[in-house]
Amino acid sequence: MIDVRLRQATTFVRVEGAVAGQRPVVFIHGAGLSSLVWMLQLGALSTCFACYAPDLPGHGRSEDVPGMGSVGDYARWLVELVETLDLGAVVWVGHGMGGAIAVECALAAPQRCLGLVLMATGPRFSAPPILFEALRSPGALWELFAEDLFFSPSTSRTFIAKSMADKIQSQRSVAVRDYKACGAWALEGEWQGLQKACLILGGRDDALVPLPLVQALPYVLSRVRLEILDDAGHMMMLEQHRRCNEMLVQFIEALGQEESAGAA
Numbered sequence: 163m164i165d166v167r168l169r170q171a172t173t174f175v176r177v178e179g180a181v182a183g184q185r186p187v188v189f190i191h192g193a194g195l196s197s198l199v200w201m202l203q204l205g206a207l208s209t210c211f212a213c214y215a216p217d218l219p220g221h222g223r224s225e226d227v228p229g230m231g232s233v234g235d236y237a238r239w240l241v242e243l244v245e246t247l248d249l250g251a252v253v254w255v256g257h258g259m260g261g262a263i264a265v266e267c268a269l270a271a272p273q274r275c276l277g278l279v280l281m282a283t284g285p286r287f288s289a290p291p292i293l294f295e296a297l298r299s300p301g302a303l304w305e306l307f308a309e310d311l312f313f314s315p316s317t318s319r320t321f322i323a324k325s326m327a328d329k330i331q332s333q334r335s336v337a338v339r340d341y342k343a344c345g346a347w348a349l350e351g352e353w354q355g356l357q358k359a360c361l362i363l364g365g366r367d368d369a370l371v372p373l374p375l376v377q378a379l380p381y382v383l384s385r386v387r388l389e390i391l392d393d394a395g396h397m398m399m400l401e402q403h404r405r406c407n408e409m410l411v412q413f414i415e416a417l418g419q420e421e422s423a424g425a426a
Contacts, residue, residue: 166216168243174223175247176200176215179208185276185418186249189215190240192258192282193344194297194337196222198330199257202403203410210411211253216243220339221332231339233259233347237266244274253414255279257399258371259344262287265383268358277417278360278383279410282368282396284375285382289345297334297341304334314367314395325400349382360386361413363406365394387413 166173176197187207189200197215204213218236220226229235240263244252253276256264261283268275296307305326313322331337360383364376373390380386389409394402 166243166246168246169227169239171219171225171227173219173225173243174217175243176204176213178204178213179211184210184212185414186212186214186252187414188240188244188249188252188254189213190254190256190260190263191215191218191221192256192260193340194221194332194334195257196330196332198222199397199399203255203399203407206403206407207410207414211414212249214247214249214252216240220336226336232343233262234266234270236263236343237270241267241271241274244271250274251276253277253279253417255281255410256283257281258283258396259287259340262344262347262349265349265356268356272356272358275358277413278358279363279413280360280379281363281398281406282365282371282376283362283379284371285349285378286375287344287347287371288375289341293341294338297338311370312396314365314393314401316367316393317395317401321401325397349379356383358385359413359417361409362386362388363398363409364388364390365396365398365401366390366392367395368398370396 164175164177191197191199197217200215207213217224219230251274254264254267261280264278268278296304309322362379364373380388391398391402399406
């Protein structure tokens, strides 16, 4: 774990397996969450790759940064972070809003992108008024609302309670900002020229980013592999972490083989 000074604010980054020569992988959490959502990935993948999971500005243990009002704002900040850490080209792994940020990072700095993994991400997001009403309501309404929104009906309530602990989530005001940013973001057809290998993972029971939205991504991006996970909702990296980790390792290792073949 390291603290990085960026834009006059302290950024918290979880670091696992950062050994010289390992392929760098940057994990980007979703709206209203923190880097803690990646704990089941960091430990498993750190034996193969150099794993970095920052708390976005104002989330988790990172100080806020003025001007973070859009997906593009987060992406530009994140590219600066990767440059500050001198990571070179990385594999971007994003969840929900983090997936949108990953795409924007690849577009803004293609030389920094080896490949993309997009979980629970579509070419646009829905941000219905009821979501904001729940976030702004006192008490446990948001937690009850989030249980059905984020998880598969097949996931145990005990597991959900642990997964949605307060320490994983950001402040409500930051979550409101994030979901507004999601509602204002969309991929357009002209971005079809993004020539980066991409693994897309969708949860069959995802109520926040339904399958039709996830399945629409291949029509916008090129070089895409789409996988649908059964018994998984929006938080698939927690609900089906073993399957997610297997596919992440396979995809990232294939990137390395492709890179080696191109250099031969």
